[in-house]
Amino acid sequence: MYIYDSVQKTKREFIPQESGKVSLYVCGPTVYDDAHLGHAKSALVFDLLSRVLKANGYEVVYARNITDIDDKIIKKAQESGKEIKEITDFYTNAFHEEMGKLGVIRPTIEPKATESLEAMFALIQKLLDNKHAYKTSQGDIYFDTSSDSQYLKLSHRIQDENEKKQRVESSLEKKNSADFALWKSVKDGSISFESSFGKGRPGWHLECSAMIEKHLAKPNQKFAVDIHGGGADLLFPHHENEAAQTRCATNHALAAYWMHNGFVNIEGEKMSKSIGNSFFLKDALKIYDGEVLRFYLLSTHYRSNFNFNEEDLLSSKKRLDKIYRLKKRLFGLSFENVKTSFQNALLETLSDDLNISASLALIDEMISHANETLDTAGKHKELKHDTLSNLAYIEEILGFGVKNPYKYFQFGVDEETKRKIDMLIKQRDEAKKAKDFASSDALRNDILAYGVNLMDTPQGTFWEKI
RNA sequence: GGUGCCAUCGCCAAGUGGUAAGGCCGCAGCCUGCAAAGCUGCUAUCCCCAGUUCAAAUCUGGGUGGCACCUCCA
Numbered sequence: 001m002y003i004y005d006s007v008q009k010t011k012r013e014f015i016p017q018e019s020g021k022v023s024l025y026v027c028g029p030t031v032y033d034d035a036h037l038g039h040a041k042s043a044l045v046f047d048l049l050s051r052v053l054k055a056n057g058y059e060v061v062y063a064r065n066i067t068d069i070d071d072k073i074i075k076k077a078q079e080s081g082k083e084i085k086e087i088t089d090f091y092t093n094a095f096h097e098e099m100g101k102l103g104v105i106r107p108t109i110e111p112k113a114t115e116s117l118e119a120m121f122a123l124i125q126k127l128l129d130n131k132h133a134y135k136t137s138q139g140d141i142y143f144d145t146s147s148d149s150q151y152l153k154l155s156h157r158i159q160d161e162n163e164k165k166q167r168v169e170s171s172l173e174k175k176n177s178a179d180f181a182l183w184k185s186v187k188d189g190s191i192s193f194e195s196s197f198g199k200g201r202p203g204w205h206l207e208c209s210a211m212i213e214k215h216l217a218k219p220n221q222k223f224a225v226d227i228h229g230g231g232a233d234l235l236f237p238h239h240e241n242e243a244a245q246t247r248c249a250t251n252h253a254l255a256a257y258w259m260h261n262g263f264v265n266i267e268g269e270k271m272s273k274s275i276g277n278s279f280f281l282k283d284a285l286k287i288y289d290g291e292v293l294r295f296y297l298l299s300t301h302y303r304s305n306f307n308f309n310e311e312d313l314l315s316s317k318k319r320l321d322k323i324y325r326l327k328k329r330l331f332g333l334s335f336e337n338v339k340t341s342f343q344n345a346l347l348e349t350l351s352d353d354l355n356i357s358a359s360l361a362l363i364d365e366m367i368s369h370a371n372e373t374l375d376t377a378g379k380h381k382e383l384k385h386d387t388l389s390n391l392a393y394i395e396e397i398l399g400f401g402v403k404n405p406y407k408y409f410q411f412g413v414d415e416e417t418k419r420k421i422d423m424l425i426k427q428r429d430e431a432k433k434a435k436d437f438a439s440s441d442a443l444r445n446d447i448l449a450y451g452v453n454l455m456d457t458p459q460g461t462f463w464e465k466i
Numbered sequence: 467g468g469u470g471c472c473a474u475c476g477c478c479a480a481g482u483g484g485u486a487a488g489g490c491c492g493c494a495g496c497c498u499g500c501a502a503a504g505c506u507g508c509u510a511u512c513c514c515c516a517g518u519u520c521a522a523a524u525c526u527g528g529g530u531g532g533c534a535c536c537u538c539c540a
Contacts, residue, residue, distance in 0.1 A: 155470095231540030238539090365488080441500070
């Protein structure tokens, strides 16, 4: 398996620290608002990674955190008069429900910040003890970036001297402009936690380092985790700071491989909370089947920026439709699961830094070949076993084609409309039997008015929502 | 301003030194009562200029045009 390491900026062969086992940590959501398409992209990319690692025979421990301590959550609580937990539980549940619709498998562990406070305190104490952190007169604790010779090596940055001065002047208690808070002291009555450093709240960057130490790091290993992932925007400052904390507080580096997924733009514009053009996943799921979104969001290489627009989504949906049509052709047949060269080839392309485009090309070719053979030699038994095994493999490794193929094509059609369509199809069948093609074509047009396509097959007439 | 990424057919998009995958759209044909679906066939020399090389979309230099990060953000 090969992975592009965004810190070394090169594709590297993946070799885990412990043979056969992989630890993967991905920065998860801060649960103060609905998930948008960017959260979906990140979750999907690392879901795919975890599946591909498993398909390669690795035992994967995948941790994705839930940030449930954050100033924005507190602000929302104060504005709405709700309890913190009420808000974080609500958005955590919504996140899980929506990701479930995308076919994202739950990670092995989903640690919460509120459950990891002791681990954070321990890290802060270590950093204070070994002089990598300092306390201000206000009771805040900062990481001293000048104490870490490796700082900025991760994100390949150069400290701007002018900027450095300006920032330090504006915040006199910070030793260096880049110093970041490990602990924010809370003086007023707002939400805070008790610690040996007084009342306060932990800094955001600390959370991931602490959770990794608590759940994934093993003694005497060079790296706390094998792979650390997240959105491209997290490389700096978030990951830089995480890495600094971990290497200064412990005897290991944070991650052996770093993976960053590209951004999702909407109609060419950056999706941003400040611009207010976020496309929420819950809204997208009202319009499109979750699996259509999964397929579309995964259809481009994970490192590229992704421009979300309806036209591309629909053309990508047609590709997924082909998987389902083939599935429909072989629906209900039992089969022996066999290993095919297609499956080996698919795993190989996916194992090359998740080369999804090459993988989809293989799938399209497999489908064409299967359809062609079914057209000409419909009772080819071996082909059916192979094809059904291939489809099952695609389901397992990519999560495409997991639904009932008939239900898939009925997305967004209510029960009453379905009954009407079925009734019209019956009438049309009768007209067809009577060779009354004028009536049958008229009925087909009536059905088309529901946005539904008909297809006559030897097994009967089926319909698909367009 | 600093740092970095990218530029391949109408659209989406692989390929990163050996002579351009795949999908969508379009056209022609097979199949069909007609369709739909499916199948077959057809459609690019890779932003521009210069260089390295037997050989470049792929490497180097310059240019042009996009984009990202540098502030919370997946």
